[in-house]
């Protein structure tokens with residue numbers, strides 16, 4: 001009797017695979033054209049790719065000729081502070097993302113060992129890797145001091161970088177437009193980058209400038225990589241000044257020249273014409289030193305000096321006023337979220353014009369600042385940067401809480417937007433090339449050696465979608481909309497999206513370099 005039961009149960013236990021995806025068109029991430037195959041998953045790995053007619057599995061998914069591709073690797077995210085509250089990361093999963101690299105733009109966790117342990121316990125939906133960020137390291141050692149670091153301070157910062165690298169960071173990131181990173185000279189960055197390079201790190205930079213002085217900024221980023229002896233990833237490459245729209249050709253030509261000279265430099269980009277960052281970036285950086293913006297704004301002479309520099313900066317940008325600037329998050333008054341600075345100025349009863357708008361910005365800064373969306377980029381530059389062969393697709397987004405604030409839609413729609421808008425509608429990229437930029441290109445840059453390709457032995461991070469249907473739904477006006485079309489997403493072999501619906505599989509894990 002017991003023996004019979006055992007035999008009856010055997011076929012169930014003896015299934016060849018955990019998951020078997022049949023009738024797929026595989027876009028394997030290499031950039032090569034699709035091919036027909038079945039894909040089998042076992043113990044979190046891709047176990048077989050080919051004709052698997054006789055195979056059995058505990059779960060069979062019929063792809064019905066849809067595309068099976070590697071799960072997307074988003075190398076430019078900011079998930080710290082939000083992934084802890086929403087560890088599944090549905091906005092990423094439903095956009096096909098299975099791995100994020102966070103800690104970008106100089107801002108990261110400092111104790112990565114503790115943070116990774118915490119995430120592991122929470123149960124991640126996505127794989128999470130991290131940089132160690134310059135701004136975080138500098139704040140820890142020097143606060144928001146507007147001066148050069150002393151040799152002792154450099155040594156302390158190096159020790160923090162070294163610990164984070166030993167804890168598994170993929171490299172060192174900078175945010176040189178932000179306080180306090182902006183106060184550092186190139187020598188300081190090289191000194192810290194060397195520490196990361198000694199443990200195999202990559203240098204990722206939100207450069208000092210992304211518009212008028214971009215050529216100098218690219219040169220600095222490459223110089224850091226050359227001197228420290230490490231590859232360089234230029235973050236979210238763009239031209240963010242209307243006055244110099246079109247200059248991306250020069251930036252890309254310079255990057256090409258450095259590559260020809262033997263420097264390993266690549267870039268990433270989000271497919272949108274608006275940027276998103278804090279409000280403070282509109283003020284001269286000296287005004288933010290030591291966290292004393294309120295004191296400076298309270299002094300009439302300093303206040304008018306700040307206003308004067310802001311007007312000059314606007315003129316340099318080629319913007320007539322702050323109509324390009326929309327509040328995305330303002331904790332003190334959520335009624336301002338989704339409104340531009342001129343609109344908020346009018347709500348406050350101020351006369352139209354730049355002076356009133358600057359006063360409004362000062363009000364917001366005095367109330368603790370705001371998160372913003374800035375319309376700054378032109379279509380021609382976006383497409384030119386996207387076509388460059390070494391541009392990875394990356395969101396610059398974070399994990400979102402449905403309905404909270406008015407965030408940039410890139411957190412929800414980056415990959416679907418590239419596949420829908422830039423592949424299907426505009427024909428800027430082929431499907432295979434777009435997938436390569438979401439998978440094997442980022443995996444290659446950050447040495448995620450077992451991800452980014454549909455090959456036997458690789459981690460079973462997979463997406464299944466119909467290229468005729470995939471589309472981003474998140475807009476600037478209504479950002480909290482999941483992408484459509486990613487019918488199945490597997491993370492380390494676990495089904496994280498099942499027929500378009502997120503599950504609670506929590507297949508993700510921290511990825512320690």
Ligand SMILES: [Zn+2]
Pocket residue numbers: 104105175206235236
């Ligand atoms: Zn950035």
